[in-house]
Each structure stands twice: as structure tokens, then as C-alpha cells.
Amino acid sequence: MTPHIRAKENEFAKTVLMPGDPLRAKYIAENFLDNVVLVNDVRNMLGYTGEYKGKKISVMGSGMGMPSIGIYSYELIKFYGVKNIVRVGSCGAINEDLDLYDIILANGASTNSNFQSTYKLNGIHSATASFELLLSAYKSCEKLGVKPHVGNVLSSDIFYHDDPNDWKNWQKMGVLAIEMEAHALYLNCNRLGANGLTILTVSDSLVTGEETTATERERSFNQMIEVALNMDEA
Numbered sequence: 001m002t003p004h005i006r007a008k009e010n011e012f013a014k015t016v017l018m019p020g021d022p023l024r025a026k027y028i029a030e031n032f033l034d035n036v037v038l039v040n041d042v043r044n045m046l047g048y049t050g051e052y053k054g055k056k057i058s059v060m061g062s063g064m065g066m067p068s069i070g071i072y073s074y075e076l077i078k079f080y081g082v083k084n085i086v087r088v089g090s091c092g093a094i095n096e097d098l099d100l101y102d103i104i105l106a107n108g109a110s111t112n113s114n115f116q117s118t119y120k121l122n123g124i125h126s127a128t129a130s131f132e133l134l135l136s137a138y139k140s141c142e143k144l145g146v147k148p149h150v151g152n153v154l155s156s157d158i159f160y161h162d163d164p165n166d167w168k169n170w171q172k173m174g175v176l177a178i179e180m181e182a183h184a185l186y187l188n189c190n191r192l193g194a195n196g197l198t199i200l201t202v203s204d205s206l207v208t209g210e211e212t213t214a215t216e217r218e219r220s221f222n223q224m225i226e227v228a229l230n231m232d233e234a
């Protein structure tokens with residue numbers, strides 16, 4: 001038990017998928033997993049443990065933003081012994097080579113947040129994904145005939161930026177997309193010795209202004225879930 005999760009000590013699998021929206025955790029559990037058990041509903045941040053092709057796996061919402069995923073990923077690793085956390089989310093593309101519904105594997109996550117000030121580093125830490133999980137996800141994409149984009153994303157503290165063109169400065173740095181969680185997940189994993197990865201589907205483009213349709217969003221979300229569930233476990 002923690003202030004935010006009521007699950008019993010061994011109720012989480014070694015690997016946890018984390019969509020931002022707890023209702024997507026419910027969707028994944030109901031549509032992809034067998035023998036599902038609800039292990040958390042504190043604050044309605046729904047968490048489930050079940051099986052995929054006989055392998056135990058958990059799925060729980062992270063909430064939006066780094067403070068939220070920062071709490072849940074910390075508690076999963078520190079108090080429940082979770083070894084691998086795979087964020088499965090959506091993002092806004094800022095690179096012109098990206099199309100709606102494309103899949104991104106984030107090998108790193110830049111930020112405009114001061115989240116890492118807690119570590120009192122004399123410098124800036126590069127928040128990075130686990131190569132083991134990244135390679136496993138890349139191979140899973142190949143098996144499923146998905147061509148992912150692998151690169152850096154921006155984890156922003158802000159959705160409504162006062163300067164609507166701020167993203168163009170990040171585009172110059174080769175950043176592929178904007179989301180709001182990966183950097184904090186990677187910091188916790190880097191600091192606590194766990195493996196983290198963020199898999200994203202492009203649900204809007206700041207370059208073209210395009211937005212996905214609800215039905216298409218669900219189809220591409222399913223493809224990303226298939227990629228995550230078919231990864232070899234680290």
C-alpha cells in the first residue's frame with residue numbers, strides 16, 4: 001500500500017504498461033489481457049494485472065504530466081519492485097517527416113521542466129530510455145510490420161504554451177514530438193535502476209495542424225499496444 005496505490009505487495013507484474021488515461025488501462029485490460037484482476041482504483045487511477053499469451057503483465061494509468069507519472073512510476077519501482085515500465089501514449093508531432101498515427105520509440109526525453117532539480121546535479125542529466133527495452137520494442141515493431149521513428153521527444157510541463165511557436169525551437173534540435181511524461185519516467189528509472197521506455201502514437205501535428213479522428217486513434221492505439229505486449233520482457 002502507498003498513498004496512491006492500494007494494491008497488495010505482489011500484485012503487480014515485473015512489467016507495467018502505462019497509458020496516461022486510466023480508461024485506456026481499462027480498455028487494454030478488457031481487450032488484450034486474460035485472467036484480469038483490478039489491483040488499483042485509488043483516485044480512479046485504474047490498475048490491472050493479467051496475462052498476455054500466458055505472460056503476467058500489468059497496466060495502469062499514469063495521469064497527465066510529469067508530477068503524476070513521477071508519483072506512480074516511483075511507487076511502482078520503489079515499493080512494488082516493478083522492473084520495466086513502458087509508457088504507451090500519444091503525442092503532438094513537431095517533425096515534418098512524421099504523419100498522423102506514426103509510432104515513435106523515444107530513446108531520450110528533453111524537457112522544459114525543473115523536475116531533475118531534486119537530484120542536485122552540477123549539470124543537466126540526459127533522461128534516457130533502457131536500450132534493452134528500446135531494442136525489444138524495435139524488434140516487436142519489425143515483427144508486426146511497423147516502421148517506428150526512433151528519436152528524442154520533448155516532455156513539456158505546458159500544453160497551452162503562451163508562445164504558440166515555441167515548439168519550432170525544439171524542432172531545430174531534431175526533437176520528433178511533444179508529450180508530457182517521458183522525461184520524469186526516465187529520471188525515475190535512471191535513478192532507481194529500473195528500465196523505462198516510451199512508445200507514442202502521433203495523434204496531432206503541430207506542423208500541419210492535423211488531428212486524428214477518434215476511430216483512427218483507436219486503431220493506431222491498438223497497433224501500439226500490440227507492439228508493447230509483444231516485446232521480450234527485460
Ligand SMILES: Nc1nc2c(nc(Br)n2[C@@H]2O[C@H](CO)[C@@H](O)[C@H]2O)c(=O)[nH]1
Pocket residue numbers: 020063064065089090091092093156158159160178179180181203204206
Ligand atoms: N504538451 C503537449 N502534449 C500533448 C500534445 N499532444 C498530445 Br496527444 N499530448 C499528450 O496528451 C496529453 C495532453 O493532451 C498529455 O498527456 C501529452 O502527453 C501536444 O501537442 N502538446
